[in-house]
Amino acid sequence: ETGVTQTPRHLVMGMTNKKSLKCEQHLGHNAMYWYKQSAKKPLELMFVYNFKEQTENNSVPSRFSPECPNSSHLFLHLHTLQPEDSALYLCASSQEEQGRYNEQFFGPGTRLTVL
């Protein structure tokens, strides 16, 4: 495995529910990411955290709320989602260093279904 774990692996929720996705990286990296992968669409970057600070928010609706309490953990809080939010949500991490651009390591993803 890649050293990035995600829980739960599958989640079914109603539009009025509140749930959270969890990601943990065991690689000592200093940057973490949330991506959305829908059928027939490219991977969409949602959020980027560098050293626990959010540095990118790709126009994501406010019903998605990220949280990064430390450099190893990343959460995605979900509330009042829509059926079109059903997708595979992928977490990734990387080591960001001045002048070096390293690859991102991905978790297995959470398959989310919104009813």
Added chain:
Amino acid sequence: AQSVAQPEDQVNVAEGNPLTVKCTYSVSGNPYLFWYVQYPNRGLQFLLKYITGDNLVKGSYGFEAEFNKSQTSFHLKKPSALVSDSALYFCAVRDIGNAGNMLTFGGGTRLMVKP
């Protein structure tokens, strides 16, 4: 702005034959280029990357890719395909001049290797 194009949704190859998965990119500066593979119900796995140096990059599982600056391409190749290579392949680019962490992914190419 940076972008990646994978012109083929699917590539079909017979086992033992060479394979090529195409990727072209567009960046304002110099590119960092990556290939990832995704097996069913899994996250993305890093295969190889081009940063600088030799235009032919060798990666995991016998894959290699050739950076061609004049054609702005970074095609993925393997001399002899295996059935187990069947998966979804993503090309990604990062602009060296981009101060952020953003990787831009192509739409993906499904590789089918038939016995």
